[in-house]
Amino acid sequence: MRLNEQLSSLRKIINYRVFNSIILIILALILFGIFYQNIRPQTYDIELFSIANKTIRSPKTIIDEEKTSEEKKKAAAQVSKVYTFQTDQVQNRVSLMNSIFDFVEEAKSEDAKSANKEQSKKDNLTAEDKLLKLKENLTENVSEDVTKSISDDSFQTLLAASDDQLDHTRSVVLNNVQAVLNKKIRNNQVDAAKTTVVNQIQQSNLSKSLKLAAQELAEYAIVPNYIYDEKLTKEHRKQAMKAVEPFKILQGQVIVQEGHIIDRDIYRQLKLLGLLKTNSSIKPYIGLAIFVILIISLLAFYAAHARISQEEKQNRLVMVSLILLCSLALMKLVGAMNHLDIPGIEYAFPAAMAPMLIKILLNDRVSYLLAIIIAACASLEFHDEIADTMNVEMVLYTLLSGASGIIFLSNKNQRTGIFKTGAFIAIVNILTLCFLILIVNGQFTNREFVYYLIFAVVSGLLSSVLTMGLLPFFEASFGILSAMRLIELSNPNHPLLKKILTDAPGTYHHSLMVANLAEAACEAIGANGLLARVGSYYHDIGKTKRPQFFIENQMSIKNPHDRLNPDVSRDIIIEHTTDGADMLRKYKLPKEFVDIAEQHHGTTLLKFFYKKAKELDEHVKEEDYRYPGPKPQTREIAVINIADSVEAAVRSMNHPTPEEIKNIVHNIAQDRLLDGQLNECDITLKELEVVKKTFCETLNGIFHSRIQYPN
Known part of the structure; x- marks a missing residue:
């Protein structure tokens, strides 16, 4: 059973709000647990005038108020009376x-x-x-x-x-x-x-x-x-005190060397930095809690405002959470390798993997959100072995790496394109590292620099490899129909497409024509053109069960419907939608294709056979000669619905003129509208006009006038 089907089972028990809340709470607890160790203040059991058993560095930059006050007093004392x-x-x-x-x-x-x-x-x-x-x-x-x-x-x-x-x-x-x-x-x-x-x-x-x-x-x-002059003297002393720079204990500064005595000043500094076990602070934990709440709030906001069904929102929330956790698991794995003392190993982290997966499976908006979240998490994980600190350089490196993966990844999402994107990410990583090294005027050996470049390349390539490896899992688990999956299903070598080509060649050609019309129209109104094209390839797969009963496949035979009763012909024609849906389910094709097969005729009337039956029996009911539906539920299926009839009507004409094509397109679209076939999808009248115009332009290009060549 696929993961989205298991989630559907849970939804029957738990309502939408409770389910989302449980997912977000679990994710929050996991995030807090992942970074707890990274922000936990490192404290030492040290006594005054004892010997330091290790070198202690400052985990943060802080102003030493007491030392600063002493320096100000000294500066004031040095000012002579005025x-x-x-x-x-x-x-x-x-x-x-x-x-x-x-x-x-x-x-x-x-x-x-x-x-x-x-x-x-x-x-x-x-x-x-x-x-x-x-x-x-x-x-x-x-x-x-x-x-x-x-x-x-x-x-x-x-x-x-x-x-x-x-x-x-x-x-x-x-x-x-x-x-x-x-x-x-x-x-x-x-x-x-x-x-x-x-x-x-x-x-x-x-x-x-x-x-x-x-x-x-x-x-x-x-x-x-x-x-x-007492007043002027005080003024001069105030100026002298203001001129004193605050005494800072810098991050990474050595507080005490191993083997040295912990004197009063050192002990005071350790206490000020919160490095003594006797005065540990809960502030880092509060900060981490705020950080986690911020991340969860962003995800909750996305889940609440996405213009999709409640079921789809939940599926996406679970999927985004799993991809985020996969990326954080890799982050922890790379972070654990720091003890190997390999220079720059943190730059091998595949920061672009999660954003690339989300772009392929969902959209750019969510992928950028995830890139930002991962960059923020990287600042906590890769903290240069100093607890409760931030690594700003790693934030910039991770963010640019993730963003480059989103930008360079083509919308076509072919597998070769993912590998190319990995190469581009590697180049961006190298340039980012060079920028970071040069901007701070860092001193690195040639060996360290080579390691940095190697890990930058590894990050880019590993991002593409992991994206390729994890993509099928998420597609299968959540029933996601990605662009890459659509391109794979458009391959003519697919068993069902080969079946259409061999058993019903006329239907195959008809499907190609419908695909061209539907793709152009969907792209013109901002719908999913690729889904419309590939779905059109399979929309009449049910005709392969009885191909000779459909006119496009009757090349050199008589029409068998001439010998059948209208009700029998009706059943044969109508069954191609349900037969097609059953075949698609059998071959485990995406639900979107099954919907197209079932809905591409909606509940339209078989006018020819209804009139024929009406001639035999005046009491025939119109609803008996309508497709079972349902009506088109999406804009893509609505476009395919109209394109299917338009292509068949225009193809039946000899040398149609542009005016005739325009009239046919208008009449069919108007018939669908008045018949209520478009009532259950979100296509607008303005978009319908764009669809009609696009159909006319495409058909005029197909059925253009040709020069008559002499025999």
Whole structure:
């Protein structure tokens, strides 16, 4: 029993949704089990300060946040404090000294005015009044508390000085203060700056008392002008920290060499990478589950939206799942050979096998979907012996290999074409490997390069060989009528075709003509032209049982129907559809051919014998003279239905003109339409017009006018 027949038996027990769900769940569990080992994090039982018994490499690239933070702190610490030179401070301090001298002069001038009015006051009282007045003015008009910082002796010395002496003292103080403040002075340099200004004033030609006063004023004027800028310093340190590149532990990087001590830093890195048994993570398993769900979802979406019957959807889902599992089994087999230490052995994986099988058995859309799924799976399987990593190069190699198999595989799908496709795949594999090697500037020995090229060729050829080997199994198991199978069945040496040719040559010629018409029309409306052609070869196989009762085989004999009752003739004619179906089943030909044999006349009326019977008995029922059907269920059978009658009608005419052919085609097609023969197939009125036009063009080419040659 074929696999699709067993599935049909299961469908009687389980409904469509449950059946599909079971298939997808089983496939999901198998996929998870296949790649579980590949993504399982490799952990080690290691203690701090123990000796490593093997070299451990990083399975992934990860940022070491702790190390990065340390490096940022170091970079920030290396940034010196930022100081700003406050130029306005020079002018402020000089202005302050000027103000002090101005208030001294003001106090002296007011004292002079009051002296003219009150001649009786004593000089010592006048000096005290002047000092009090000066200090009062300074307190009220100067923001700084100058009176507490500068001694009364200095103020009294300035008040007692003459105008010339005061001006000279002002000049000495201002010049020296400005000269010192024009230089950068930090907090820790203030004392040195004050010493400098005192020494410079000491060298002036002022009197001793004025020097002391000037020195005290100058010392007070000297303040830090090169100030620490905390905000700017923080900004510079932030920039320095931003400039630090994140410290990364790279995939494949050696964490510890065999025989070395596991120190604290190494132990921390192992813990960060999840390589210690004490801190294993479930994240890889969650990731694999998401990956499997994504694959299953894509297959479920295809199964749900394919415009085919529910039964066919289930058959296709099972077939695609089996082909995917076959490809993954080969992938695991090749992956298991990695321990042989043969360079590039993973490139021998026949990545194009599954996409090619699906293209032959189904269509391009599903084959591209499977190519993508297999490429994604290859990234997990071929991970360079580092657990829970991805091999992006293998993804690209597998995807291009699978896609090239789909592209180069001809729609005719002859067996020789599959082998040619294998050669093309090998070339694409070689070019892909050269690209991958050169783009990363890889360093490979000549021996490794030769191995890579050999395995690239093996992948292409193995894909074609396995496709050829597995194709008959899937065709037979699922009853798939592939283009290759159709081409094989079109071989004239097939026993049934030879039987038609020898027993019913007229029917054989008629079948060839119908095949030409049906193929051209089906291709014009987007139906399966090859199926229509090859199916037409066999559609009248039932006539070989009684070939002489069909007019195309009555070459030099009288029509036997002239001697028979209409009901007998009716039975003989009608039985050629059921006889043909039985013969096709006996020879185990595809179900599509059986359907064509049974449905190519639908339930049409045998008008000639019905009218003949009507003449003998008016009470004859029309339905007794109709074919049993069923009516055409597909566009291909509908086209064959019309082509069968059109070819017979046109062939019966002598030198038909294009106009006569057009009328015959139109009338027959219209008769089928009005008789309801096309009600159960999905052919549209627009497509029917295209079919009629194609029939006319083909028949005009066959029955064109010929030149009359003289005898």
